[in-house]
Amino acid sequence: MMAPVAEFRSACSTEEAVTWLAELGADGCVLAGGTDVMMQYARHELGPAAFVHIEGIEELAGVGRDGVVRIGALVTHRRLAEDAALRTSNPALADAAATVGGWQTQSVGTLGGNLCNGSPAADSAPPLLVADATVELQSRAGIRRVPLEEFFLGRRRVDRRPEELLTAVEVEPLGSRQAEVYLKVGRRGAMVVAVVGLAARLSFDARGAIAAARVALCSAAPTPLRVRSVEQALVGLDAALPGWQDATSPSLRDGIDALMHAVSPIGDLRSSEAYRRAVLPGLLARAIEICRARAGVGVPEG
Amino acid sequence: MTVAVGRSVARSDGEAKVRGVADYGVDVVLPGMCHGALWRAPVPSARVVSIDAEAARRVPGVLAVLTGADVENRPTGISLCDQPLFAWPLVRYEGEPVAAVAAETVEALEESLGLLRVELAETPAVADLASALAPDAPLVHPDWASYASLSGAQWPRERNVVCELFSDTGGVDQAFSSAAHVVEDTYRADRQYQASLEPHVAVAEYGAGRFTLHVAHQFPFNVRDRVASALGVRPSEVRVVGHHIGGGFGAKLDVSLEPYAALLARAVGRPVRMENGRSEDLMTAQCRENAVVTIRSALSESGELLACDFDVVFDSGAYAIDAPYLASMPMFAVGSIYRVGQARVRCRAVYTNSSPTGAFRGVSGTYLVFAVERHLDHIARELGLDRRELRLRHLRRSGEKMLNGQTLADADILRECFDRAEELAPFSSLGKGPYRGVGMAACVWLTNPLAGSAVVKLNEDGTVGLVTAATDNGSGAVTMGLRQIAAEELGVDALDVVISMPDTDVSGYDAGSQGSRTTRVVGMAVKAAAERVRERALAVAADHLEISPADLELAAGSVQVRGAPSRRLQLAEVAKLAAAHGGPITGAGSYSTPMPAYAPTCATGLLFPVFPTPTYHLHVAEVEVDPSTGNVRVLRYIVVQEVGRVVNPTGVVGQIQGGVAQGLGYALWEWLALEGGRYRQRTFESYGLPLSVDVPRVEVVTLEHPDPESPYGAKGVAEPPVVPVAAAVANAVSDAIGAEINCIPILPEAVLDALASQDGAGARGVHLSRGGAGAEAGGA
Incomplete structure (x- = not known):
């Protein structure tokens, strides 16, 4: 039998949305840009009694700054890619947003949706993870803040209760002598789901060596993840020294070893497990090189 | 100096396509039309044990369910008659049609397909080239010896070999035995999907003993012949009407959904529309071979x-x-x-x-x-x-x-x-x-040398009509090339050449959009047809102007006197004169390229x-x-x-x-x-x-x-x-x-x-390239 057609409710305010979500419980489904939800619905992977459409809630569509950068859940990938202030404060997030799907997907797909979808391949996750992001979840009971790292529970599983609405994400902007980048591997130049994605935010000391590092990945494990063991290994690496990118140079080798330990990629239609592992070392090295160039602490030779 | 050939004349269908108003195959809607779909085999190799269609038939709105048991399931083909309409009793590939359903709505259709009970006994699949040639391989076609060959050619058959070409100039082994160097390589290629934006689609009607098929197809006459042979009727009982094609690239040269749409239309007495979903299209498109x-x-x-x-x-x-x-x-x-x-x-x-x-x-x-x-x-x-x-x-x-x-x-x-x-x-x-x-x-x-034909007519307003079953598979061969050739021959603006859509009842035979043949082969037919129109137009004008046809020429939409272009008759006037003196001006042309010697x-x-x-x-x-x-x-x-x-x-x-x-x-x-x-x-x-x-x-x-x-x-x-x-x-x-x-x-x-x-030795270093491809630092 055909699944019954879901009810469609369009919320005008956060309060209205969370009231409906509380009422619907597990039978409700939040709908924003719909770039994931509508495909899953068409494939009968979802069968909600009602969609709670939130695209019209203006208070969720803003970007604010107060020490941290607060990005509303409804901010689209296109806006993340184009917003001049965001490109300065969180350039890796802008990098990532510009690689999500095609122009149409970017124009309606939202940051909140990308996170709540719980895909291991979410492009926005690694740049948010290296910016120490916290997600804000609102329900009738109040507001709950969860570090993004703890929000991802497993493949397609996130720490959002059915009655909660993800309202915003708070991230640290880049500090001085910091740079960040998001690198995505895919077979085509655009419109690909990440085979592997890597974000790095690096702090450099006055000499140009790495003083602190944050590295995060997508499509390398059941969830997007921070790889702290890699971060520790990279501290002290001086990418201005000749031969640093030689796989035998100590800190890079340690970083790569830690990286290979931390990941648990799968083989699927997009790529084999072996390939996902094979590209990671080069990706890490390139991320370091690009961060150095972006931080202006020494231009790599060549 | 040419007036049309050699110029970037705009395609006649360009604006309609850009504006989204061109009628493609997927756009065809007929009064009383219902929907059809196929139940396709979910496994690559099996024997159909039984089909229970009772529940599927009982779904409200379902009009017909057909299986191999309900039709004359005769094997047909292009070269070898080896392909039945329905997998019955053998399923030979995943996606092979096992049953066809027609229903009032797409929803009823889906429900009915879901309720069709097909019991399949899976059999070992011949999965790849190597296992197909293995001495103990199961046979994909146990009955191949009985298949008719349409080409008349016979060739040695063994195991799963469809056919074999063999050629030897002689002296090969001797050359190898005395060669200074021998180099040997093995190359592999996977398949490629034609991936046209428009999937396969067909709308069929049946009435007064004839089938009419609305298609977006590269080769309407092949649809006519293939549907006729699959249904066991004469080709002239099938009419195929072509619409704009949303890409074909070869995938729309053979039949796909057309015979099933025709069968269902006859069974339900109403027009039936069938359209492949994307995965269905990909899985059954007759891709480029591995x-x-x-x-x-x-x-x-x-x-x-x-x-x-x-x-x-x-x-x-x-x-x-x-x-x-x-x-x-x-x-x-x-x-x-x-x-x-x-x-x-x-x-x-x-x-x-x-x-x-x-x-x-x-x-x-x-x-x-x-x-x-x-x-x-x-x-x-x-x-x-x-x-x-x-x-x-x-x-x-x-x-x-x-x-x-x-x-x-x-x-x-x-x-x-x-x-x-x-x-x-x-x-x-x-x-x-x-x-x-x-x-x-x-x-x-x-x-490609295969036959084509065209009729050119001088319309009463001085424009030129071009009637042909040649299809424009998006290349512009008809909408630019053939129009330009007709315009050049008749001295009119290419914009004033109006082309017909293919219709097998109306046009002479055409071998379809394949092998870059249209401009070359149908162009010759158009040229010959236009020459007949020109001769007649000159003769009619010569009579009226009381001058020898040899002193006249066609230019700028007129017949004019050579050297005295102010003495002229507009083509519209010529067309009207002709109607009253011997009848309207038309010309027909046909062509196929002679085979070179071999x-x-x-x-x-x-x-x-x-x-x-x-x-x-x-x-x-x-x-x-x-x-x-x-x-x-x-x-x-x-x-x-x-x-x-x-x-x-x-x-x-x-x-x-x-x-x-x-x-x-x-x-x-x-x-x-x-x-x-x-x-x-x-x-x-x-x-x-x-x-x-x-x-x-x-x-x-x-x-x-x-x-x-x-x-x-x-x-x-x-x-x-x-x-x-x-x-x-x-x-x-x-x-x-x-x-x-x-x-x-x-x-x-x-x-x-x-x-x-x-x-060497698996010690993969870290390769860095400058500004290279692949891992993109994104950003606008």
């Missing part, structure tokens, strides 16, 4: 090719379709561009339990040329020879013969192709720098014996490999193509760019892998067509050597630019990484593996 090519070459000390042993095995899938014809293609890939000395060629098509393969722009030429050209690069590398020089030393000259005995009268054009490419960008100057490489590949291609004894199983109206091609690709991802970026792409005569410059360049884009997709991104006879990729997300950001600007040089037998000298243009692309790109990638890439598509993983083997 193949394995083995080449062994004997060479002299100095690198002279003395002999070649060429073996091809390709996958026909579960049915033969056009495989017995395609098996001849190696005869035009080996020894056609380059002299190879003595040659032995064997090509076998085999049955497997996978979706049948079929026609795709360039057919098997893509991987055959890939094999030949990769092999030449490998020889050059082994012997330390310059790659371009090796090719020039063996290049065919005018008057030499191909392996089929056909003389290439104008093969010196090949040398011109190489020279022109060198002028544009010296080969030795390209591909410099780390992880960069350059490759070249050449081919000869045919212009040596019938050169091979056995040679069903496709010649390459009529040959054209010559050289492609050069420059690439950069990202050493950390294995991704390939094409930096520069050059095409030198002989076209006879450029009829429409925009059209020619557009077709060449499109062909190259499709070839780049084949070489680098599009991937259709089989596992146990089933496709792994089933959507556009995993299949991976190239995007505009992946395809470079294509630099096009056209050479014009007009063919005296062609309309204004034009030869086929649109099919061949896809052919040498994978070869040129694979050569460039191999050059970039210093390792042989012998599989299509070139997967990043294979590139990384090749790089790692260069590094």
Whole structure:
């Protein structure tokens, strides 16, 4: 039998949305840009009694700054890619947003949706993870803040209760002598789901060596993840020294070893497990090189 | 000085297509129309034990459920009658139709399909080429000995072999035994999906003893004939009406949904519409076949090719379709561009339990040329020879013969192709720098000779009507080329030539949009038809003006007196005069290209014996490999193509760019892998067509050597630019990484593996490239 057609409710305010979500419980489904939800619905992977459409809630569509950068859940990938202030404060997030799907997907797909979808391949996750992001979840009971790292529970599983609405994400902007980048591997130049994605935010000391590092990945494990063991290994690496990118140079080798330990990629239609592992070392090295160039602490030779 | 030919005349359907108002096959809606769909086999090999359609028939709104038990399930085909309408009792590929359902609504249709109870007993699948040829392989067609051959040709059959071509000049083994060098390679290519934006669609009506089919099809007359034979009626009882085609690329040459739509329409007494979903379309589109090519070459000390042993095995899938014809293609890939000395060629098509393969722009030429050209690069590398020089030393000259005995009268054009490419960008100057490489590949291609016809009429308002069943598969061959030829002949503006859509009841026979034949073959028919219209128009005007027809000419929409153009009659006046004096002015023309001479004894199983109206091609690709991802970026792409005569410059360049884009997709991104006879990729997300950001600007040089037998000298243009692309790109990638890439598509993983083997002992270093392809730092 055909699944019954879901009810469609369009919320005008956060309060209205969370009231409906509380009422619907597990039978409700939040709908924003719909770039994931509508495909899953068409494939009968979802069968909600009602969609709670939130695209019209203006208070969720803003970007604010107060020490941290607060990005509303409804901010689209296109806006993340184009917003001049965001490109300065969180350039890796802008990098990532510009690689999500095609122009149409970017124009309606939202940051909140990308996170709540719980895909291991979410492009926005690694740049948010290296910016120490916290997600804000609102329900009738109040507001709950969860570090993004703890929000991802497993493949397609996130720490959002059915009655909660993800309202915003708070991230640290880049500090001085910091740079960040998001690198995505895919077979085509655009419109690909990440085979592997890597974000790095690096702090450099006055000499140009790495003083602190944050590295995060997508499509390398059941969830997007921070790889702290890699971060520790990279501290002290001086990418201005000749031969640093030689796989035998100590800190890079340690970083790569830690990286290979931390990941648990799968083989699927997009790529084999072996390939996902094979590209990671080069990706890490390139991320370091690009961060150095972006931080202006020494231009790599060549 | 021409008025239309040689100019970038706009296509007549362009504006409607851009505005979204053109009627494609998917847009056809008829009064009382209902919907049809197929229940397709979910496994590649099985026996149908039983079908219980009771519950499916009881769904409200369901009008008919048909299975192999309800119809005369006669096997038919293009070359070999091996394909029944319904899998009954054997399922031979995943996606094979088992039942057809018609219903009032799409929802009722889906529910009914879900309630159809088909009991299948799975049987071991013949999953790939190697297992098809294994001595103990199960037979995909246990009854093959009983199948009728439509070509009349008989060939040795064993196990799962569909057909075999074999050719031997003699002396091959002797040459190998005395050769200074022997180089042997094996090449593999996966399938390629035509991926037209518009999936297969058909709307059928049945009434007064006749079927009418509304299609977006490259070959309406083939639909007529194939539907008639599948349903056991006379071809004249089937009318096929063509609509705008949302892409075909060969996938819309054979029938797909049409016979089922016709069956359902007859069963329910109402028009029935069927449309493939995307995955359904991909799984059943008759893709370009997967193949394995083995080449062994004997060479002299100095690198002279003395002999070649060429073996091809390709996958026909579960049915033969056009495989017995395609098996001849190696005869035009080996020894056609380059002299190879003595040659032995064997090509076998085999049955497997996978979706049948079929026609795709360039057919098997893509991987055959890939094999030949990769092999030449490998020889050059082994012997330390310059790659371009090796090719020039063996290049065919005018008057030499191909392996089929056909003389290439104008093969010196090949040398011109190489020279022109060198002028544009010296080969030795390209591909410099780390992880960069350059490759070249050449081919000869045919212009399909099959029959076409046209009627040209002078309308009463002075415009020109052109009625033909030639289809415009998006190439502009009808909407630009044929209109321009009619306009040129009759001295009217091309905008004043109004073309009909194909209709098998209305137009003479046409062999469809295939092999770049339309401008060349139908163009000849249009020219002949227009000449008759011109003669009559001049005669009518001459009577009226009381002047000899010899003193009149057609120009600017008028008949005018030579040397005194102010004495003229508008064509509208001529048309009206004619109506009153002998009747309206029409002319008909027909044409098919005469077959060039060849040596019938050169091979056995040679069903496709010649390459009529040959054209010559050289492609050069420059690439950069990202050493950390294995991704390939094409930096520069050059095409030198002989076209006879450029009829429409925009059209020619557009077709060449499109062909190259499709070839780049084949070489680098599009991937259709089989596992146990089933496709792994089933959507556009995993299949991976190239995007505009992946395809470079294509630099096009056209050479014009007009063919005296062609309309204004034009030869086929649109099919061949896809052919040498994978070869040129694979050569460039191999050059970039210093390792042989012998599989299509070139997967990043294979590139990384090749790089790692260069590094030796698995100690893969970290490769960095500057501003390379692949891992993109995104950002607008």
